[in-house]
Amino acid sequence: MSKDFLRISPAFEDIMPAEYRELVASGPYGKGYGISDLGSHKELLEEHPLCAGCGLALSLRLTLSVLPAPEDTVIVGSTGCSALAFPQVALHNIHSLFGNQNAVAAGLKRALKLRFPDKHKDVVVVAGDGATADIGLDMVMQSWFRGELITTIMLDNEAYANTGGQESGMSPKGAVLNMAPKGKKFQKINMPELAREAGCVYVAAVSPANPKRLGKAIRRAILVAREVGPTYVQIFAPCPTNFKFKPQETIKRIKEREKDGTYLTREYISQEAQEYLAAMEGGNKDE
Amino acid sequence: MIEQKVVAPEYLFNEAEREEQFITGSEAVREAIRRANVDMAISYPITPQSESMHLVGDIYAEGYIKEYFRGENEFAVMSSVAGAAMGGVRVFTATGGPGTLRAFEAFPTWAGARLPVVCAFMTRGINSPLSIQPDTLEMAYMLDTGIIMLHAENSQDLYDMILQAFMIAEKPEVHIPVGVFVDGFFVTHTRDRVKIAPPDIKLPPYNPYSAPVPVMDMENPPIRQMRDPFVMKSNFISYAAHASWQQEILAAAERSRRHIAHYLGSLLEAENENAQVMIVASGTAVSQSREAIESARQEGLDVGLVKLKSLRPFPTEELKAVTANAKAVIVPEFNRVGWLAREVRAALEAKVKVVGGPRVFGGMTMPPDLILDEIRRCANE
Numbered sequence: 001m002s003k004d005f006l007r008i009s010p011a012f013e014d015i016m017p018a019e020y021r022e023l024v025a026s027g028p029y030g031k032g033y034g035i036s037d038l039g040s041h042k043e044l045l046e047e048h049p050l051c052a053g054c055g056l057a058l059s060l061r062l063t064l065s066v067l068p069a070p071e072d073t074v075i076v077g078s079t080g081c082s083a084l085a086f087p088q089v090a091l092h093n094i095h096s097l098f099g100n101q102n103a104v105a106a107g108l109k110r111a112l113k114l115r116f117p118d119k120h121k122d123v124v125v126v127a128g129d130g131a132t133a134d135i136g137l138d139m140v141m142q143s144w145f146r147g148e149l150i151t152t153i154m155l156d157n158e159a160y161a162n163t164g165g166q167e168s169g170m171s172p173k174g175a176v177l178n179m180a181p182k183g184k185k186f187q188k189i190n191m192p193e194l195a196r197e198a199g200c201v202y203v204a205a206v207s208p209a210n211p212k213r214l215g216k217a218i219r220r221a222i223l224v225a226r227e228v229g230p231t232y233v234q235i236f237a238p239c240p241t242n243f244k245f246k247p248q249e250t251i252k253r254i255k256e257r258e259k260d261g262t263y264l265t266r267e268y269i270s271q272e273a274q275e276y277l278a279a280m281e282g283g284n285k286d287e
Numbered sequence: 288m289i290e291q292k293v294v295a296p297e298y299l300f301n302e303a304e305r306e307e308q309f310i311t312g313s314e315a316v317r318e319a320i321r322r323a324n325v326d327m328a329i330s331y332p333i334t335p336q337s338e339s340m341h342l343v344g345d346i347y348a349e350g351y352i353k354e355y356f357r358g359e360n361e362f363a364v365m366s367s368v369a370g371a372a373m374g375g376v377r378v379f380t381a382t383g384g385p386g387t388l389r390a391f392e393a394f395p396t397w398a399g400a401r402l403p404v405v406c407a408f409m410t411r412g413i414n415s416p417l418s419i420q421p422d423t424l425e426m427a428y429m430l431d432t433g434i435i436m437l438h439a440e441n442s443q444d445l446y447d448m449i450l451q452a453f454m455i456a457e458k459p460e461v462h463i464p465v466g467v468f469v470d471g472f473f474v475t476h477t478r479d480r481v482k483i484a485p486p487d488i489k490l491p492p493y494n495p496y497s498a499p500v501p502v503m504d505m506e507n508p509p510i511r512q513m514r515d516p517f518v519m520k521s522n523f524i525s526y527a528a529h530a531s532w533q534q535e536i537l538a539a540a541e542r543s544r545r546h547i548a549h550y551l552g553s554l555l556e557a558e559n560e561n562a563q564v565m566i567v568a569s570g571t572a573v574s575q576s577r578e579a580i581e582s583a584r585q586e587g588l589d590v591g592l593v594k595l596k597s598l599r600p601f602p603t604e605e606l607k608a609v610t611a612n613a614k615a616v617i618v619p620e621f622n623r624v625g626w627l628a629r630e631v632r633a634a635l636e637a638k639v640k641v642v643g644g645p646r647v648f649g650g651m652t653m654p655p656d657l658i659l660d661e662i663r664r665c666a667n668e
Binding site: 073091139146 | 327353356362378396495501507508
């Protein structure tokens with residue numbers, strides 16, 4: 001995208017909303033910003049309507065701040081809490097239906113490849129755990145089987161949060177939630193393993209408790225998906241509203257779960273993806 | 288692959304010298320898509336549609352289409368089709384029967400997102416019990432999805448309507464999906480004489496920036512960044528925004544009338560329209576009615592025929608005009624529920640007797656004698 005598309009006609013400058021003017025003056029398009037640049041520029045997410053302490057909102061903010069090329073990134077979302085934030089995201093983004101995000105993204109990516117064969121148009125799916133691991137699982141996995149060049153990011157708050165806190169496949173075993181009044185009977189779905197087995201060439205499980213690590217995983221996933229194959233990042237984003245803890249304790253919760261071993265940070269990089277990243281990152285993949 | 292040159296749609300439809308071929312309905316789909324300058328097609332098997340998308344796959348392999356793949360189920364295919372259309376390409380798919388219902392949630396969102404998708408529906412029975420046989424029941428469900436619905440009587444219609452559908456769907460003031468419906472097996476699996484344009488011409492390409500909504504490519508404004516998105520609010524402005532959007536989709540379908548009339552000649556065709564008994568039908572029920580009318584005329588009965596080509600938008604005014612002298616209207620259908628009779632009754636506002644039937648379903652062909660019986664009854668009343 002050329003930044004000219006954003007420029008406001010002088011006759012309209014005084015009536016355009018302040019947030020849009022700020023976006024034109026100091027937005028991140030074409031700047032290559034990362035996590036450490038937060039606070040220095042107008043962010044892609046203009047406030048948001050999500051709850052205080054929402055792990056998902058923080059993860060989304062961090063994710064948007066590390067996109068390798070926001071000026072050429074289109075996001076496909078799904079129904080859920082994150083869908084409430086996307087109208088306030090300054091990227092082209094699609095909400096189609098609940099669970100069909102990876103199918104939409106596959107069509108979109110192939111269309112953009114036809115129209116812009118010489119350009120990387122990053123198609124990034126950002127959806128919740130219900131959308132990714134339950135209602136949309138077939139389309140998520142089929143997009144991986146087919147090797148679609150898209151990045152799938154799951155914002156894992158371990159429940160259907162937007163509909164009032166129901167059990168999802170990603171809820172921990174034993175969690176008492178709506179529709180699991182006696183506690184969840186089965187294990188949290190092991191999506192990173194499924195992703196690897198299904199053909200993802202880069203898989204990471206990260207959390208906003210370590211923003212740098214989260215940022216690196218997102219960047220790697222998007223870069224690798226440009227040429228090597230499908231990629232998957234799972235972000236642990238606890239929900240204070242439905243799991244009933246204090247909003248200021250979100251990060252503490254993540255660290256407790258890391259400590260007791262029920263949430264594992266991990267990264268898998270296929271051989272081919274490693275070579276690709278090594279070339280891109282100047283041979284220093286552990287940076 | 289034959290080198291093709293872009294021509295005006297009117298030239299391709301009306302002026303180019305046509306060659307008559309003896310082909311199946313599925314082959315007619317292939318010949319339409321070959322000339323439609325389609326960027327992408329996405330397939331999924333279901334009887335009786337599968338063959339048409341095999342043949343579309345064949346012309347992809349020949350180079351007439353730039354991208355083609357098999358999706359994982361009809362809901363996913365219709366979602367991928369939506370993604371492709373949002374990305375700004377001309378896209379085609381086809382399904383039928385249970386596939387239509389599997390994908391159903393996607394259709395209203397195609398219309399709501401102003402996507403100019405063209406989809407062929409090869410209609411068949413809906414389970415259960417399991418049936419793969421011809422039936423137009425699925426069209427009843429599709430009537431209120433917001434998409435434009437054309438109904439082909441035969442392979443010639445199917446070939447013409449698919450090509451015309453792209454031009455109608457992509458008009459900026461329309462820009463909603465068009466479904467081209469055809470009765471499975473009766474048309475898809477039988478051979479008929481079809482007049483087709485030469486293979487070295489094709490439709491003009493789709494211009495994605497003719498869309499009335501932003502193309503999702505990060506190459507065009509607006510980059511939205513708003514506070515208080517409507518989905519979050521329970522107030523009058525958000526209700527009004529949603530309501531006006533829905534009305535705009537309806538208005539887009541209304542605005543398609545003149546384009547349908549331009550490309551198809553009309554929304555309906557009438558024969559002997561001053562008759563006292565009129566048959567109103569769509570799809571292959573029209574062909575069966577022609578047989579019945581031939582017999583009725585030999586008996587000296589005065590009967591006319593209305594072939595509905597466009598069901599959404601519905602040609603209410605045209606239908607009133609061509610049935611103005613009728614004392615009875617007969618609506619033969621290939622389904623159990625009689626959705627077309629309901630439409631016709633609503634359009635004619637009880638000013639004329641509407642006979643809902645005969646109806647056959649479950650895969651049977653419609654004996655013209657059943658229609659003839661109704662003609663006799665109505666004529667002698």
